[in-house]
Amino acid sequence: MVRYLIRRILWACLLFVIITFVTFVIFFMGPNDPARAQCGGDQAQPACLKLVTEKYGLNKPLYMQYWYFFDRLVIHHNLGVSYATGQSINQSIGKAAPVTASLVFGGAILWMIIALIIGVFSALRPRSLLDRAAMVFVLIGISAHPVWIGLIFEYVFGVKLGWTPIANYANFFGAPADSGQPGGPWQWFYHMILPWMTFSLLFAALYARMIRANVMETMNEDFVRTARAKGAPENRILVSHVLRNALLPVVTMLGMDIGVALGGAVFTESVYQLPGLGRNLVIGIQSNDFATVQGVVVFATIAILFFNLIVDVLYAWIDPRIRLT
Secondary structure (H helix, E strand, O other), X not given: OHHXXXXXXXXXXXXXXXXXXXXXXXXXXXXXXXHHHHOOHXXXXXXXXXXXXXXXXXXXXXXXXHHHHHHHHHOOOOOOEOOOOOOEHHHHHHHHHHHHHHHHHXXXXXXXXXXXXXXXXXXXXXXXXXXXXXXXXXXXXXXXXXXXXXXXXXXXXXXXXXXXXOOOOOEOOOOOOOOOOOXXXXXXXXXXXXXXXXXXXXXXXXXXXXXXXXXHHHOOOHHHHHHHXXXXXXXXXXXXXXXXXXXXXXXXXXXXXXXXXXXXXXXXXXXXXXXXXXXXXXXXXXXOOHHHHXXXXXXXXXXXXXXXXXXXXXXXXXXXXXXXO
């Protein structure tokens, strides 16, 4: 187990170096000048451009810029400052990351609950009315765009029925007293209902289809028939034998999809005006603030590598055969 963990950590470190370098090259080898973001765009004065270029080392060779960036990131845990505002990227990401984490992890819990219920019951009653309705749900979830789903949910549940807020975010630990904004655990949950529903629909459809196929396949295995022959109750067979083996691929898929979910969070945050990483990313792209865009991408990369490492370790703990690969 220790050797397996060491290999996975070394592989994650290598991926981190490669991804940060590629990200750095993509954002700083483009036609746009990052210094113009801080000097007023097309109306930038030459003196300002020269000052900003020297201040951030943009006139140095690319490999030296990357080395300074990598050293600042690894040694000092500093993502730099925004070229557009001059503010610390660490601080802006620190404020936005809890919002995106609330959306992603709350949505992941919701999509797993929905997928388990639909997938298992569809597998137990194949070709039934429930199974056919579940397949319609899968087709809608795969085909629909998060922005369209979010607008429909806002109109139906927020405007017409008035059940939920249609925008904004409430801090879980409470808003400042003079801010006039809602805060606290209940307000946080209340404001996140629609974003969670929108965000989870696509993944719930995919996972329901995968769980249905895995459960149906596992129920025909020899060890399941042996358990039935020994007189084991159906509930115990389903939980201890079928689901335990059918959900192994889902664990790996979940770890990879957390990274994909960060991309889908951009659309959901835009619809519901959530001040998360997606909003920072969109604002950075619109203002040519490549330092902020790069900071969000690097932070997301670190998060994805970390969660994939956890999933690899959990998978190896669940299935010891994986440690030999």
